[in-house]
Amino acid sequence: MTMQSVWDKRFSAVARIWRQNRCLKSSSISVYKLWVWRFSLYCQDGRLEENSQLTLLRVSRFAEWYAQTHDVDSVVTFDAARSALRSWAVALQLLGETVPPWTPSKRPCHPRAALLRDFADHLRLDRGNPEGTVHKKLRHISLFNTFLIRRSRPLQRLRLQDIDDFVIESRRRYARVTVADFCSTLRGFVRFLHMSGRLSVDFSSSISAPVVRRSERPHRTLPWADVQRILRSVDRRSPCGKRDYALLLMMSTYGLGAGEVIRLTLDDIDWKVSTLRVTRPKTGVEFMLPLLPAVARALGSYLRHGRPVHAQTRHVFVTMSTPHKPLACAVTIRHILHTHAQRAGVSAAYLGTHVLRHTHACRQMELGTQPKLIGDILGHRDPESISAYLRVSIERLRDMALPVPTS
Numbered sequence: 156m157t158m159q160s161v162w163d164k165r166f167s168a169v170a171r172i173w174r175q176n177r178c179l180k181s182s183s184i185s186v187y188k189l190w191v192w193r194f195s196l197y198c199q200d201g202r203l204e205e206n207s208q209l210t211l212l213r214v215s216r217f218a219e220w221y222a223q224t225h226d227v228d229s230v231v232t233f234d235a236a237r238s239a240l241r242s243w244a245v246a247l248q249l250l251g252e253t254v255p256p257w258t259p260s261k262r263p264c265h266p267r268a269a270l271l272r273d274f275a276d277h278l279r280l281d282r283g284n285p286e287g288t289v290h291k292k293l294r295h296i297s298l299f300n301t302f303l304i305r306r307s308r309p310l311q312r313l314r315l316q317d318i319d320d321f322v323i324e325s326r327r328r329y330a331r332v333t334v335a336d337f338c339s340t341l342r343g344f345v346r347f348l349h350m351s352g353r354l355s356v357d358f359s360s361s362i363s364a365p366v367v368r369r370s371e372r373p374h375r376t377l378p379w380a381d382v383q384r385i386l387r388s389v390d391r392r393s394p395c396g397k398r399d400y401a402l403l404l405m406m407s408t409y410g411l412g413a414g415e416v417i418r419l420t421l422d423d424i425d426w427k428v429s430t431l432r433v434t435r436p437k438t439g440v441e442f443m444l445p446l447l448p449a450v451a452r453a454l455g456s457y458l459r460h461g462r463p464v465h466a467q468t469r470h471v472f473v474t475m476s477t478p479h480k481p482l483a484c485a486v487t488i489r490h491i492l493h494t495h496a497q498r499a500g501v502s503a504a505y506l507g508t509h510v511l512r513h514t515h516a517c518r519q520m521e522l523g524t525q526p527k528l529i530g531d532i533l534g535h536r537d538p539e540s541i542s543a544y545l546r547v548s549i550e551r552l553r554d555m556a557l558p559v560p561t562s
Contacts (some may be wrong), residue, residue, distance in 0.1 A: 164197060169246040176463035177394045178475045190239035193221065209244040211237070211258050242477040249465050257478075270353075271296060276446035277347050287414050287436050290484055295340040298325075310348065315358050316344075322364070330505070333367045354480070372421070376514040381501045382407050387490070388499035397461030397476050399491050401453040402472055403511070406488075409444055410515035412436070413485035419471040424454065443495030 173179045197217050198205040208217070218236040222229035244254045256296070260272060271293055278284040302312070302321045318341055325334045342359040349357035387401060390396040395472060405411055414436030423432040429446040446454075454471075462471075462477045470481035482488065485508045496506055503510070 157508055164190065165173055168250055171241060172246045172249055172465055173242065176200075176479070177461065178463055178477075178479075185240060186235070186448060187239040190236050191243050194236070194240055194243075197221070206247065206254050209240060209247075209254050210256065211241075214240045230445060231461065238476075245478045246465075273301075273351065274344060274347055277351075278343075282343070285436065285439075287484070291336075292340045292343070294484075294486075295337050296344055298337075299341065299344075310353060312346075313354060315347070319363055320361075326365065329473075332367050335364040335367045338362055375511055377501070378502060378519045379514065379518050381496075381499075381503075382514055383502055383513065384499040385495050388495050391456070393461075394457075395462035397457040398475070400497060401450075401457040402488070402491065403495065404453050405450055406511040407515060408447060408450055409433075410512045412512050413488040416428060416472065417470070417482050417484070419470040421458075421471060424471070426451075 156343045160429070169191075170184055170188070173184055173187075183328075193218055194208075194214075195205060197203075197220065198208055208214070214236055215233060217240075218233040221227075221236070227544070228290065241257055248254050252541040275289050275293055278289045279286075284292070299318075299321055302324070303313070303317065308317055309312075311358060316325065321341075322334060322338060325337055327430060329337075342362050345354065345359040345362065346357060348354035386407065387398065389400040389403065390401050401417055404415060406413075409431075411433065415433050418434055418436065419431075423434075425448075429451065431444045431446050431450075432441055433444060434441050458471075463473060463475070466473045466479035468479070468481050472482050474482065488508045489506070492508065492511070493506055496502070
């Protein structure tokens with residue numbers, strides 16, 4: 156058997172896995188085949204063992220070599236080669252071949268990256284924060300780090316004025332409650348810097364946040380007709396569309412938050428008794444919901460015809476690109492919502508991940524559902540939390556009021 160025929164047989168096996176995963180079109184597979192063949196020739200000419208070269212660092216060297224020898228754009232070359240060869244590496248693993256970790260386990264760490272890692276460990280081990288909270292706080296600090304880099308300010312010379320300036324700038328871009336959340340994270344971060352000897356003065360108590368009064372304004376919601384327009388705009392013919400429709404339908408129907416949807420696993424769905432087990436992200440409390448027929452049909456369509464067959468996770472909703480990981484965070488859900496809202500022509504001043512949750516609660520209130528039941532489904536411990544939805548409903552009812560005769 157010739158080398159070409161061996162390679163063709165190997166590629167056919169990998170392509171079969173790609174097709175089973177339903178995430179690559181035939182045109183994409185053809186492009187991937189070209190890059191894999193180029194990589195194979197590169198390894199052959201350099202007398203390199205091909206599988207051992209399937210790491211991010213070595214693929215980047217291949218891409219750099221290819222860009223130089225063919226006089227093409229290095230960034231475009233790297234992006235194309237990385238996508239093709241990472242998908243190739245994952246498929247080879249599924250076929251039982253030994254492939255090294257895509258990202259090396261030990262590599263030089265940038266000082267700021269090391270700092271974020273240490274802060275994350277502090278949040279987990281010392282503060283007992285759950286992973287969702289850790290991820291959110293690290294994102295806050297990353298934004299703050301970017302702000303400091305722009306003004307060439309090292310953390311060792313951090314001043315209270317820097318934090319004040321960051322808060323003022325953030326207030327122009329984010330809601331008041333979000334900026335207040337930033338300030339809470341920064342207080343903890345400054346205390347950590349002082350405790351770990353990275354900052355000589357602890358001025359965390361001097362960090363001022365915008366005042367946010369409880370129930371100061373009603374939750375932001377969408378008209379139910381807009382939610383229906385968003386759901387109808389999703390193209391359910393594609394695997395990605397099947398995923399997005401099932402995800403948005405569940406959030407709209409049950410009032411689930413992004414954290415609850417992201418954490419759903421295949422084991423949480425009981426098809427025999429038609430129930431859905433949901434876990435609260437912050438408290439870890441589990442509760443059961445009925446698996447409604449429309450949701451069951453959407454989930455069944457996604458799981459049978461949309462979800463990658465070889466996803467290496469039990470999570471229900473996964474990425475459609477290799478290596479098919481669970482959806483990362485609320486930002487991903489927000490992007491999905493924004494994409495389909497824009498396609499449906501729905502615009503609103505605020506389209507965060509909780510807008511479907513708030514809309515669901517408001518609609519249930521308008522339909523006459525008991526506030527206690529709404530609170531139980533949404534996980535509100537304080538009955539007063541439902542008053543915000545009542546205020547939204549009253550505002551909606553104003554639009555429906557009949558004119559009062561004047562004579």
